[in-house]
Amino acid sequence: MSVTITTTPTEAEIEIIRNGLRExxxxxxxHVYRTDIACFTEDEHGVKTGGLYGEIFGHWLMVKFLWVDKNRKGRGLGSDLLLQAEAFAREKGCQACLLDTFSFQAKPFYEKLGYEVQMILHDHPVSTERYYLTKSLV
Known part of the structure; x- marks a missing residue:
């Protein structure tokens, strides 16, 4: 047996690992319900100005990305996206939401919306903190 390490795995190699773990x-x-979720904001021309991507897995909504165009920040778009995703997740039986953010990103924003820090990774990836936050949806 040999071990191979690469910094350029192919999609096929990643899929082998993913499928092995899934099996x-x-x-x-x-049997646990699992689906992707995405929601967007658009301007009057149909240009996307913000978006949220995540996954519903059982009783959890896991937000992976939340983005608002830099020229649209402070207008409530991020709150709208997150609250809409939470409402959708609640309808699907979710009881909680998990997300993460870096120290230079949006921790106060999430706390204002009821999220609580569960874990902090210091110096991750370098010279910043990464916060993992949760919120009850019930």
């Missing part, structure tokens, strides 16, 4: 997890989590 292992299936007896335990195969």
């Amino acid at each position: 292992h997890n299936f007896p335990h989590l195969g």
